[in-house]
Amino acid sequence: MAKSSYLKPDTIALHSGYVPESDHGSRAVPVYQTTSYVFESVSDASSLFNVEQGGHIYSRITNPTVAVLEQRIAALEGGSGAICTASGMSALFTTFITLCSAGDHIVSSAQIYGSTATLLKHTIKRLGIECSFVPINDEKALREAIQDNTKMVFCESIGNPGLEIADIPNIAKVAHEFGIPVVVDATFATPALCRPIEHGADIIVHSVTKWIGGHGVAVGGVIVDGGQLDWSASGRFPELTEPYAPFHGIKFWEEFGPSALAMKIRAESMRDVGATLSPHNAFLILQGIETLSLRMKQHVANAHTMVEWLQAQEEVTWVNHPEMESSPSHHLAPVLFPEGAGSMLCFGVVGGRAGGAAFINALQLASNLANVGDSRTLVLHPGSTTHSRLTPEDMIAAGISEDMIRVSVGIEDIKDIKADFQRGFKAASRIAGEG
Amino acid sequence: MELQVNGRKVYAATGGKEFDAKLPTVLFIHGSGLDHRSWALQTRWFAYNGYSVLAPDFPGHSLSEGDALTSIEAQGQWLVDFLDAANVNRVHAVGHSQGFLCALELAKNAAGKVASLSGIGTAAAIPVNPALIETALESSSKAADLMLQWGFGQNAQMGISAVPGMQPIAIGRQIMVSNPLAVDLQACANYESGETVAESLNIPTQLVLAGQDRMTPLKAGKAMAKTMNAEVTVIDNYGHMLPIEAPKRCLQSLRDFIGSIEHSE
Structure with a gap:
């Protein structure tokens, strides 16, 4: 179990990720409606770009309002970090392409949202990533579907629209025997009803458009890094364990450990794909998450x-x-x-x-x-x-x-x-x- | 990088750059139940700004093999052996909490190798409640929870993070539960030579202390600073886990202090 906060969930939902800022004392989370951030100096800019320190560079990568939402959801789910995205579907796409490359394979529950099924069956297939669909609670089928190149098991905590509950503890037991993560789309439950990381899941995805926002006025998504998986154990994830050329050969797992995946998503997918949640949408979702x-x-x-x-x-x-x-x-x-x-x-x-x-x-x-x-x-x-x-x-x-x-x-x-x-x-x- | 120390494989983070013994070396020494990952937001800067970095995992921690060492004295001697194995003759030693006690022992055993000492969130003695050690022996998770509730300051408890989107408590917890926390705590509790060793050293020293530190209270840190005639930086509004909670301000203090020594020589 990866606890992120010692506050109770109702308190986290109202407070986590933000204390009133010092300049004006704004009680509500301000909307930082800005594309970019002034660097203190050229060397400060350089160290931000080289991941030598945390901070904001450009709102495609991070934004202070979005970061509050990310930290709040990570705390609610018990994860080591979270990355917000423009939609639930972009959260899924980002997760898939961060962990999979051409020639890789995903095992997915057959009972999932239609657009997710299309993404897995058709869109990422064009990128050379194959997917096998199985009845997710059939352990034998699940075991048989996992291949040497399988990079994750994917399911929804409550399947859409068949409403089958995924047996997350058992799915995690099987997946972890092979050293691969369990990715759970937990949109239908929200962390108010189920925190899959506590049951063995490794990565949680939400469409925050839905119950987390609750008002139906803003589209958004989030990926939560559970921080529990040893990415080096199975040898299947060179994306995280081997040198990453665009950042001077950084090894995410060695350097960042429990936040390796979140850091990789931030450094690569948010930079290259840019499926960013707008600060205004983050602000709106924050209004919903409070209740x-x-x-x-x-x-x-x-x-x-x-x-x-x-x-x-x-x-x-x-x-x-x-x-x-x-x-x-x-x-x-x-x-x-x-x-x-x-x-x-x-x-x-x-x-x-x-x-x-x-x-x-x-x-x-x-x-x-x-x-x-x-x-x-x-x-x-x-x-x-x-x-x-x-x-x-x-x-x-x-x-x-x-x-x-x-x-x-x-x-x-x-x-x-x-x-x-x-x-x-x-x-x-x-x-x-x-x- | 990996190297052999006393016949066992040891991992040391190098800040994302290949170690170069020709450059001034900064040795980062982790605290109880922690490992090289607690220095992620300090090591890269040094490695990319004219220094070489070594942030080893003590035996039995994270990526290093072997059994955990059971005393601060043994950890200090191990650091001497580690530097010999890395072929390093001079370091700026930076220790967090227990790591600074180990740095004191390193300096006691090999004063000629230590150009400066930097202690972060530390004191000459770190007494540990026996109940916490007992808890750690039974469950590292429970003990980690107790330590993190005490160890992180109010901002971190409210989910504030120096790295956007991350949760420092969860990261700290994941690191702690995977390391031999009980052994480290016992080593801290048993160590009684801190003040004597500190008094005996004549090495430029700075202490970076936290205003909300409940594990090594500010008062105790300041007392040691007086003993060592050390420079003191107090970072208010943060707790014991300064390298994770307030990484930028820690880094700035280290940059200024270590830089001043390098430039004065």
């Missing part, structure tokens, strides 16, 4: 109520939530998600695909859109949208059916959410009746 645990409690409470209520509705053909006994991975929920396994749920309505469409079109409170994790309730038909690029076989592997409606349960009054859904059920019933 993260309060919001997550209400998200979970509303989700629990909705799961129970939906099961009692005659228009509902099936319901899925990670904590339901019908979920094959529900036994993992009390271990990994003691405060509740998130606020995502899926269900089917009468009338199949057309019934689902009618349900969504009839809603007035819940929003039909391609996002999750707003404080507001959001709905989507994955088969027509986020996962539409998948083949029928891949859709099944990802846990998606044609009638699936994905719900990101918000924190509105539960009575209003139910009333809105009742409007949808009436519309779906009409379609089913016509059929």
Whole structure:
């Protein structure tokens, strides 16, 4: 376990990474809306460029407002450091290309977000990086998929949209036998519900656009370096253990140890790819993160109520939530998600695909859109949208059916959410009746 | 770089540049449960600005083989052997906390090799609560947590980092739990010669002390400075882990002091 702070999570969410600055005493984190930073001298500039000291050079690499968010999320997750990125997808891409080169291989859960699946299956393949998809909780399949050139095992703590819980401790046990890291996209849980590093994960990725921000006004991502993996043990990571030419042959693992990966991402990917989070977006995400645990409690409470209520509705053909006994991975929920396994749920309505469409079109409170994790309730038909690029076989592997409606349960009054859904059920019933 | 000391493989960080014994050498000596990585934000500057750097891991720490040495006296003698193995005749010795006690022993045993002494967050005696040693023997994680809560100052506890995006406490913890912390603490607790050795030395010395140091309190550091007629720099608002918490100000003090000695010769 890599503790980053001895403050409690609610305190970290409000304070970590910032104390009122000395010039003006600003209580809130200021927005440092600047591209660059004046050097004290030429030698000072030189030492910053040569990683002889910490500090800011250019906002593509680091920014004081963004750094507060990074340090706060690292503290919440228990990591040695964090790097914010322009989006959750750029956080994933950055992680993949930092650890993988042409000829390398990734083992991924089959049940992941559609765009991530596309990135792994098609985009990075063009860079010579192959990916094998496995049922992530099938230990035999996982073991068999790991090759000599495998650089990571990737999964989502709660799969999107099938809502399978990844057995992180067991996945980590297997991956670590081979000396490779476990990368977990923990967007659906946030550190308020699950801190994967404590369960053996090595790298955490979030789309902070979602629950961490919670307001739905800013896109962003983050990579957290757990700092626990011995990058030299397996001999698979020359990127971190061997001299890195662009910085006079620096060896990240030898010099920086627990923060080697974060330093490498900063030095290479933020410099070369530049998928930077803007300071203003960082400021907005910081406003959200301050109330993260309060919001997550209400998200979970509303989700629990909705799961129970939906099961009692005659228009509902099936319901899925990670904590339901019908979920094959529900036994993992009390271990990994003691405060509740998130606020995502899926269900089917009468009338199949057309019934689902009618349900969504009839809603007035819940929003039909391609996002999750707003404080507001959001709905989507994955088969027509986020996962539409998948083949029928891949859709099944990802846990998606044609009638699936994905719900990101918000924190509105539960009575209003139910009333809105009742409007949808009436519309779906009409379609089913016509059929 | 790797070298053999007393028949065992030893690792020493060189600041990212090949070691060159012809240049003035700065020897960085880590504290209890730490290793070369605690000096990451000082060693590179020296290596790229006219010095050679050696930041060894004591035996049994990080990348060095062997059993951990059980006394400060043994660690001091090991430093003599290490410098012989590296073929270095003169160093500016920089020690953090326990590392400075080892530097005192190095200077006692090989005064001619030590051009200057710099102590960071240190004192002539570093008593350790027996309960902490007992905890460290049972669980290095628990002991590291206790030490880091005491060791880092308020800013670090609030998640402030000299390196954007990083969490110094997590980094320090990861380093500490992987090293023989209990042995180091016991060595500190048993060492009683600090003041006597300090009094006996006639080597230019500076002490960089922390205003919020709860492990080697400022008062104790200043007392040793008086004994050694040392220059003193006090960095307020930081705790015992100065090389990690306030790396730039530590570096500046080291640059100024070591530079002044080099330029005066």
